């Protein structure tokens with residue numbers, strides 16, 4: 034192994050961290066205990082700021098505020114169009130502060146600035162805008178039942194929502210939950226991931242400026258087993274929407290077993306990316322590359338299992354590896370950087386363990402496999418060939434820049450192999466034969482299937498998992514189901 038070089042810091046972050054305190058009932062405040070925790074820049078390993086650490090007693094305050102705002106506050110009673118207008122204003126303010134928010138995201142998360150500017154922040158604004166448009170379109174139906182009755186349904190907000198999100202797309206994940214929750218008239222307590230609290234807090238300031246009333250949006254950074262668990266267990270919370278690991282989702286399910294809290298889960302994946310021998314190889318390689326290496330592989334729908342037809346396997350692997358070797362790693366604030374740092378030491382160590390395991394179990398590492406710089410959590414884009422289905426790198430969600438390339442001979446075999454996983458979040462197929470593409474789309478058990486593309490996620494298109502990848506859908510009209518209750522009203526005529 035070569036000695037890694039120092040990280041060339043060419044574009045040192047120029048962004049002030051304006052907000053590090055909890056947002057409760059329209060005010061930013063310290064935690065009741067006075068405790069704080071450090072948030073760390075993954076590319077330098079330096080502490081960025083101390084953030085107020087929410088605990089059970091802060092969660093309780095936030096839940097009380099959200100309860101009051103739901104039961105007697107203006108949000109739910111507000112003209113739905115006005116609710117939508119305020120959400121639109123919030124989306125506008127997020128766009129107006131695009132550069133500041135993108136820099137905060139890069140600082141906190143280690144992702145390249147071009148990704149934060151190109152996806153994270155604009156997509157958060159677009160998601161809020163999409164759901165703002167739904168605010169005055171959530172309505173029931175009249176239903177012709179038997180007898181002298183007039184029956185109709187109302188769709189009512191579910192109530193106080195606990196929203197728990199991960200660190201990989203911090204502001205975007207917040208918007209995926211807050212968009213439908215606020216449009217439906219719910220109030221919310223958002224618990225950002227402990228690694229990445231900064232953009233949510235800054236966006237919380239902008240929400241107040243946009244006229245989202247006090248108590249409607251509360252933000253309590255803190256740790257999972259303390260703040261997260263307190264939110265999940267709080268009796269005044271009607272719904273928990275969670276994005277994160279399957280194991281955490283199980284803990285949440287167990288903790289709510291004696292309640293009827295509404296639960297929705299967006300969990301992990303081990304998504305198959307299937308490349309047939311009639312695919313446009315250049316496009317398939319570019320697409321498969323983004324599928325696994327976007328966001329340093331920290332993507333729930335990462336195409337981490339590339340199934341490549343035997344006839345093109347060698348050619349594919351060679352070109353795939355050449356592309357990976359050319360990928361530009363470096364200072365995430367440098368606009369030329371394509372690949373940033375992993376989120377933290379724990380993830381870095383986990384990914385390096387999987388790389389070692391891949392080698393031990395007999396897969397061939399054709400490129401990457403090493404730490405990239407002596408400082409920061411950078412890992413080279415890594416590609417394994419001759420991966421067998423039962424190797425750990427082919428079965429487990431690594432959540433890092435590690436591609437496993439497997440072989441297949443025919444369509445039935447590859448559909449079976451693609452489905453040989455407990456997960457079912459996403460899949461892709463690359464072919465010029467539309468019948469084959471449709472057969473794979475029908476046969477693969479996954480919430481999203483991309484044909485000749487990857488990572489196309491739009492606020493209007495439902496997103497979610499089959500099997501252990503989740504419960505319910507985010508985005509699209511279907512997301513509103515998770516934040517509304519249907520009430521049936523029957524009137525004797």
Ligand code: NAD
Nearest residue numbers: 198199200225226256257261262277278281299300301333
């Ligand atoms: P994680 O489950 O460790 O943490 C997610 C959030 O849950 C964090 O805010 C954490 O503080 C909180 N948490 C942890 N323990 C908790 C508890 N006992 N009670 C309540 N909250 C608790 O997941 P992570 O490592 O932050 O994120 C990576 C995972 O998220 C991967 O599995 C990835 O695939 C998944 N993910 C899924 C999607 C999707 O849309 N399906 C999107 C992004 C990430």
